[in-house]
Amino acid sequence: MERIICLFLGYALGNFQTAYIIGRIHHIDIREYGSHNSGTTNALRVMGRKTGLIVLVVDILKCGIAIGLTRLLFGSGHADIIYVLMMYAVTGTILGHNFPIVMGFKGGKGIACTAGMVFFYHPYLIPAEVIIFFAAFFATHYVSLCSLLSYTGLLIQMIILGQNGYLGALSAAQLGEIYVLTFFLTVMAYWKHRENMKRLISHTEHKTYLSKKKEQQ
Numbered sequence: 001m002e003r004i005i006c007l008f009l010g011y012a013l014g015n016f017q018t019a020y021i022i023g024r025i026h027h028i029d030i031r032e033y034g035s036h037n038s039g040t041t042n043a044l045r046v047m048g049r050k051t052g053l054i055v056l057v058v059d060i061l062k063c064g065i066a067i068g069l070t071r072l073l074f075g076s077g078h079a080d081i082i083y084v085l086m087m088y089a090v091t092g093t094i095l096g097h098n099f100p101i102v103m104g105f106k107g108g109k110g111i112a113c114t115a116g117m118v119f120f121y122h123p124y125l126i127p128a129e130v131i132i133f134f135a136a137f138f139a140t141h142y143v144s145l146c147s148l149l150s151y152t153g154l155l156i157q158m159i160i161l162g163q164n165g166y167l168g169a170l171s172a173a174q175l176g177e178i179y180v181l182t183f184f185l186t187v188m189a190y191w192k193h194r195e196n197m198k199r200l201i202s203h204t205e206h207k208t209y210l211s212k213k214k215e216q217q
Contacts, residue, residue: 002074004079006088010066010188014096014113017103018058019043022051029105032112039108041143041208057110059097063116071208082123085168090095090117094185100194107191111147118154124166141207144196150159151189158182 014040019038022050023030028048035043040059066089074085087132090113099105118129132153136146159182161167162175170178190197 002078002085003088005073006066006070006085007092008215009069010089010092010094010123011062011096012092013062013066014098014107015100015102016058017097017100017107018055018062018063019108020103022055023047026051029104036108037108038103038113041109041111044208045206056115059108059112060116060119062097063090063093063113064120066090067117067120080168081170081174084170084174084177086121087181090121091181091185094188098188109147110185110189111150112152112156121159122166124161125154128153128157132187141209142200142205143208144193144205145200148190148193148197151186155182155186 006076017038019030022043023038028046028100030038030042032047034048035045040052040056043055067086070084070086070089075082078085080137093116094110094113096107097108098155100107115129118125129150133146133150136149137143140146144146159179162170162178165173167178196205
């Protein structure tokens with residue numbers, strides 16, 4: 001029952017579509033522009049860096065809040081499996097973000113929400129994920145490639161943490177739940193980026209730069 005509660009709690013939070021809401025404030029439907037995606041990267045390209053940053057922060061916090069509420073609700077009574085429960089909350093949040101019922105199941109790609117997991121799930125995830133993402137970004141400027149590499153790194157890190165006891169004294173079955181959910185999210189990220197992967201292969205993927213001057217070159 002606790003797992004189901006965490007999953008639905010996360011899904012409800014994930015349904016808060018930041019890019020869509022801010023787009024409506026600016027009198028546009030973000031899904032009709034750019035990549036037709038209601039996520040951070042499309043918000044950045046369509047509505048600018050300031051708006052993109054706001055969307056990024058709020059979408060990160062969605063996952064952070066889901067993790068925080070899970071700790072608040074179950075941290076004392078189910079401390080032994082708290083990392084399992086938090087993983088269900090994370091999965092629910094990303095599913096809610098990617099497939100929000102309030103928007104006909106058409107949402108984002110879940111990368112900003114996943115960043116929320118990286119920052120709030122376990123501190124050991126942060127250094128490697130930051131290095132992977134920004135090393136790939138400054139080398140290629142392909143956000144999609146950075147995201148996919150980071151997800152692959154996340155899956156590997158979760159297995160390493162679990163096998164070395166950093167996720168608590170969990171049984172093999174409980175660790176398996178975490179690994180399966182992380183693998184599921186990784187596969188979903190690749191599936192959501194399937195068009196990006198085609199463009200990466202054909203060298204037609206859009207590059208993103210921190211400097212507006214670079215963007216225009």
